[in-house]
Amino acid sequence: MYDLLEFWDPGVHYNQTALCPSGRLSRAALVPLVADIQAVRQLIGYGPPTHNHALCHVCSLPQHDIEEIDFSLFTPRDEQAHRDIAMVYRNAESTAERENIAKRTGIRWSELLRLEYWNPCAYVVVDTMHNLYLGLLQRHVRVYWGVNEDAEDGDASELDASAPPERPDEESMAKGVDLLLYGSNSDLLHAGRPVLYHLCVDRGLRRAGYNRQLVENLDKWVDFPVPEYGDYMTPEIWEAEKSLGKGNKDTTIAQYHKKTLVAMCAVRDLNSGGTKKELAARLTTYASSGNAELATVKITSTLCAEEDDEDDEDDEEPRRHGKEAVGHDTLTAYMEDHSRMELPSWVNAPPVGFGTKKHGKLSADQWRTLCSINFPVSLIRTWGFQEERRVAMLRNFIDLVEAVELVGLLETDEERIARAEVLLERYLIIAKELYKGHKIQPNHHLAMHLGFFLRLFGPVHSWRAFVFERFNYFLQSLDTNMKLGEIELTFMMRSCREANFRHLLRSPVVRRHMKPFSEALRALDKEDRRGMRLDAILRSADADSSTEEVARKVSRTILLDPAVYSALLHRINTEETVSPRNPAPSRTATPCSSASISGVFYKPRTRSTGDSNIMFRHPSLQGPSAGRIEKMFMHAGKSSGGQDPRDELYLVVKRLEELDEEDAAYDPYPQYGIVGGRLCYDNYSKEIFVLQPKDVLCHFAKTTMDHLVLWRSNAEGLKEEVRLKKPCVHVRPLDRVSTQASAMAGC
Ligand SMILES: [Zn+2]
Known part of the structure; x- marks a missing residue:
């Protein structure tokens, strides 16, 4: 702590640095504090989350209101008030007095408060690795749903x-x-x-x-x-009920969809005919009658009537049991899809035996893959066609997953943050209805503050624990020889040496003459496969080369075959709209075995099927397409300013055939947005596309759907099976930068 105080005021003066020969002043400040929530609470002096005034370090919501999920009711904590209480605690004269203060307020003194600039109510971030992946996603699957391989779903x-x-x-x-x-x-x-x-x-x-x-x-x-809607409850009905309960006017209520208003009237035994205006007026009159007893009797009678109806129907499907939702059928579907799924190498797949007794614990990024890739692929094609409660459970889960994906993006903006907040709120509202036996946890509450931290500190990859776990790994890999007294000095020396070395490698002269060496060094960096692989790869790439491609060439030169050459000409000519290049581009090129584009490695399919599946754009195609990299090569580009032509990277791609209009209408996936993905026919077009690196959007997860069974409602409202015209594959774009490709693909 004393070091931190000095680092801020007066700071440290360095006599000389690489860029400032006459020295410079350097200050260091501790701003975000990243740790799992238990460690954080101890560090900042909060009592247990069960303490009524210590539920949350960001807002002052008391513990007994933990089920509250209306963002507008959260009041931010007052930093000065926190500091005042902490000071009283520090200056208390006896332990008993201190304990009394902690008991009353939930606040203790923390050494971090010595830092005058440090805000205990804003700088303690909610770590998304623990909060979302190991927290919300894991809890949803293990606790809300329950997993049991020996039982029916x-x-x-x-x-x-x-x-x-x-x-x-x-x-x-x-x-x-x-x-x-x-x-x-x-x-x-x-x-x-x-x-x-x-x-x-x-x-x-x-x-x-x-x-x-x-x-x-x-x-x-x-x-x-609020009447019991059971499986008929929709997010909109819930919103409308809440609005009605608040005593809003009929003009406000009339803004909801007609079918929502009809359902609300029907469940109350009110006349459900007429215009939206009439329905809304009926509902507000009913609500303002203020006769709870009357309401109770009416709604109970509606419920009884419904129960009687159920008894009368013989052809009703047998009801599912009320226990574990992920049973034998779901796990079988998961395993089938898992074995047919091709993933890029940076995605850490969950074990195929998930849910069986053999598999061990899942890591944070395995939970993320399971919930954001494997489960959506398997559940949309199975649960998506089952009874209403299972469909509601699926939609609710997809809301959570989309929110988690939006929060985890490498690039974010107000629109994406706001969308994540809307989805999270909707997720919690519906989850409370669907899973009535489970409490809202402190983690759920804290997740609602993630938007606050995104707005304060930017995208999560710089303030989540994955990065710091990687730094831990880096520190552990330093050779200290167990000489404990010298450990700090060793760290210092090694860090300085490495910093100097990296600086040296970045200088243009060294880069020009030692390119293979610096590439080899960068490749070594990637041996660290812990935590999020993509994070590791992105962070190990130099900032200034992250947008430019790094290709690994195979030495021999080849003659391009005529189809590839003509596709190459087509791509070059669409780029240079003014005049075709003169003299004509060379017919020879140097093949590549892999290339990094914006920090992600792509490979031709002969090298790695998973790394060859890409979403791309092409000037002659509308919207993003899914395809496969057949080959990659370097080709002599245009000479400019008297310099030698620079080699440019090109990718030869074949495209997956899109569903025709009729089949596309049956595709159940696009309605689930960016998480859902979509179907294509399992067939590559003969036409060849040559791409420049900027045409490549992202990888996708490819799952062959051998025996896909889809359903639709026929004219009589009965379910009937649908077969698509050809075998299909499922395409799930894996854009973790900005979801641009996925969002577009869903349209
Ligand atoms: Zn809060």
Whole structure:
């Protein structure tokens, strides 16, 4: 801490540096603090997240409101107030007094507060590796859904965080209902856990959390009972119900879609005919009647009527059990797709045996791949055609995955951040409805502050733990010979040497004369495969070469075959619109075995099938296409300014055939946005395209769909099977820079 204080004021004066011969002043400041949340809380002096005033270090939401997911209700913490309390804690005269302050406020003194510039409410970032990949994604799959290879797929509706209490006798329950309708909240609280729990279950309310939370759920229901929609609940219905509950006017309610308003009237036994305006007026009149008892009776009668209907229908499909959602069928589909999927080498695939007893723990980036690539491919083609609850579960999961993908982009802007926030809020609203037995966790709450950090510190790759775990690895790989007293000096010497060396390698003279050497060194850098491989690759590339391609040439020169040569001419000529090149470009070229474009390595298919699948643009094609790199070569480019012509990289690509219009209408994937991907026919066009590096957008994950079965509703509203005209492959663009290619491909 003392070092940090000095580094800021007065700073350190260096007598001489490479760029400043007369020396310069250097200051260092600690700004973002990156760690997993437990470590962070200790470091900044917060009590456990269960403390009512220490749920969150960014906003002042109390722990008992943790289920609140309306962003607009979060008030940022006051930095000065935090510092004031921490000072009182530090200056307290006894341990007992200190503990008293911590108990009351949830705040302790932290040594970091010595740094006057440091803001404990804004500089402690929520680490996305722990929060999203190991947190939200893992929790969703393991806890909300549950995984069980020995069981049929369930619908997870009966999964609870802890064992449910046994149902009390009818008399106790009747007494509970009485307290609910006519008693006070504290009377209701005394009814005990089993009664509260089953009162919630009976009304389709959330049943997770402390007794106080259950009373709150019941209390809200009495104030304005949101009817039980079950699987019919949609994000829009939820929004509209909330709006109605707030007492908004009929003109506001009338802005929702008609089918939403019809559903809201129907579930309340109201007339569901007429215009949107009439429906909205009916709903607001009903809501403002303020007669909770009447509302209760009506809605209960609607529910009973629905239950009776169900009993009458014999041809109803057998209901799924309410336990683990990822059962035998889903795991089989996952394994099939896993074995048919080609991934680029920078993607860390989850084990094929995921969900079986044999496999070990998944790493953070394996959770990311599983949830953002494998599961969407398998679940959209299976769950996507099942009953409404499973479809709702799928859509809700895709919302989460898209939000996670948007947060993880290497380039971001306000539009993407805002979209991630909307998706995350929608995810949590619907997840609360779908998984009523699970509490909202501190991680869920913290995830809602990620937008704040993205706006403050930019894209996550510079402030998430992957990078720092890589630095840990780097430090561990330094040779210290266990001489402990000298360890700091060794670090210093090694770091300086490496910094000087890198500086030297960057100078133009050295670059010109030692190109193979610096390339070999860069290749060595990539041996570090821990953490996010793409991050590692991008960060090891020099900043100034990240946009230019680095190609590995094979020495011999070849004569281009006529089809490739004519495609090359076509590409060169579309670039130079003024006049065709004179003299004609050379017919010879030097083949390459791999090339790095914007920090990602691409290879021809003979070298690596996974690294050859690319999304690309071409002047003669509309929108992004999916294709395969057949060959890559360096070709003598145009000479400029009297200098020798520079070799330019070209890629020879064949394109996957697009679905025809009729088949495209059955493709279930595009409706799921950037996470869904799309289908193509499993067939490469004969036509050859020659690309320049700037035409390449990103890799894609390619999955052959051998026995793809799709469904549609026929005129009578019955499901019928659809077969596409030819075998298909699934294309999932892997643009982790800006999602441009994927977003376009989804259109
Ligand atoms: Zn907060």
